[in-house]
Amino acid sequence: MTIIGLAPSSVRTRPAHFDIERVIRPNILTLHPYRCARDDYSSGILLDANENALGHSISLSEDASQLNGDSNVVAELNPILGLDLHRYPDPSHPKIKRRIAELRGLPSINHVFLGVGSDEVIDLLMRVCVAPGREKILITPPTYGMYAVNLELSAEGGEGGEKGRFSLRVDEVKRAIDADPSIKLIFLCSPGNPTGTLISLASIRAILDYEPFKGIVIVDEAYIDFSEPGSSAVSLIAEYANLCVMQTLSKSFGLAAIRLGIAIAQPPLIQILTNTKAPYNIGTPTAHLALRALSPTSISAVRKNNETLNASRAKLLSGLHSLKELGLGRAIGAQDANFIMIPVLARGGSVPDNVRAQRVYVTLAEEEGVVVRYRGGEAGCGGCLRITVGTEEENAIALTKVKKALENL
Incomplete structure (x- = not known):
């Protein structure tokens, strides 16, 4: 079956065990996308779209x-x-895609999809791949909560795909695949949220190459620009048709308010996402700002800001570790993102304490004007607070306030 809008290709798919037409739901493969007024013409006296x-x-x-x-x-x-x-916006935004392709070393804009934040990408991937009530996704907690939320939102009659939950160890992921062939999507967050831990390319390759898994591996790289250069799974896109990498302008680009998410994959999957998205999903103001954010001058500024934040992260981490005598444990995970996750321990003890952590969290927000995130309810995150790296002044204030809260609670 031919994917609508995609030219036939004689290039052999890698890995050999993957066939995208067996992953995408049959009704999606035959879906004729909505044809926008701007798909045909975008200049002249425009009397075609009831604007x-x-x-x-x-x-x-x-x-x-x-x-x-x-x-x-x-x-x-x-x-x-x-x-x-x-006027309705451009439905395809080739200029933005071209700059993303150049930034990430992709061969063409046919490898790039734009969404309303990464959340739209997550939602579309689940809708086009996972049959509600019959098929599943695999997540590796602790991880980004919207994977599970989107699965429930896409369920029909409350019958959502059951969520496989496994720790992020390749052998455990493989065992989960072996035990359940109905798993269609695997979500890997790298660097992880809330752990800040980067997943090695070797581990991602091992899952992509695992012949029993016939679905798609999604690597969420919202925080990748805070990691070491060369750590992005985008470098694997040319090899693997069963890989989709998500990125965003929200974090390292500092544009959370404009809601621009990115999917990077081989053209067949990008075409499927394009066929199923809302007609004009990226608004003109967002596109205008995104294009400028992806200019060479702006990208230089992004890299400089990332260096500053990474240096501040190291300083903040050191300051937090200096509070160990007050009951603050060692940071959880690696430090590959723009935040630190650290456990609050029981007073006078060495065990993470959710009750004390919640009290510190509420006290910081309501009495000290410092808002962090409580994460103690997630797997492996007992007693943990997630603290975003702020400006130098904000970090200094936060350290002072955390110290005060720990002394009093």
């Missing part, structure tokens, strides 16, 4: 007066308001 020809109706004069004449509001919004907001 408002008079343009947007946003007025800045009243807003500025209510803000005591603050002209900065007008100056900030004018560039956005000049983006033809009354």
Whole structure:
């Protein structure tokens, strides 16, 4: 069966045991995607999409007066308001994809899909691959919580695919595959959230090459730019048709508010995602900002900021470890992301203490104005708080407040 929109190819798929047409649900393979007005023509007198020809109706004069004449509001919004907001956005965004392909060393834009954050990518992958009530995904807790949430959201009549939960050891993942051939997707978070631990390329290869698994391995690399260069699974894309790598502009690019997620895979899977996405999923303001964020000058700034955050991470980690006498344990996992996960121990003891950790968490937020994340309820994370690396000033304040909370609780 031919994937709609994808030219036939005589290139042999690797690994040999993988056939994408056996992974994608049959009704998705035959789905004819919605045809957008902008798929055919994007210039001229556009009378084809029932848009408002008079343009947007946003007025800045009243807003500025209510803000005591603050002209900065007008100056900030004018560039956005000049983006033809009354027109539907480009449904494909080839310029953004081209810059991503260049940044990540991909052969073409046909290896790139754009989503509304990584969450849209997760949702689409589950919808196109997993038959509700009959097929499953495998996750390796502790991990990003939206994998499980999206599976439940995609369930029909409450019958979601059962979630396999295994520690991230290749031998355990293989045993899970052997025990259950209905597993269609494996989600690996690298660096892990909340552990901050990078998964080696050798481990990812071992799962991709494992012949009994006929599904797709998804590697979520939201934090990859905080890791050592050369650690991204994108380097395996050319070899493996059963691999999908997710990335985002939310973390290292500092653009969490624009919600731009990225899927990187071989063209057949990218075409399937393209066929099933919403027609105009990436809005014009988001695209405008993303294109500039991916310019050479902006990417240089991203790398410089990442170096600063990594240096701050090391300093913050050292400061947290200096509080061991007050009942703060050694950080959990490796330090390959822009956060640290560290256990709060029972007072005077060496055992992680969820009750004390929750008290520290609430005290920091409600009395000290420092908000961290409690993660004690997750597998292997007893008593843990996850602390994002902030600015140098924020980190110094956080250390002082954590010390105070531990002394009093």
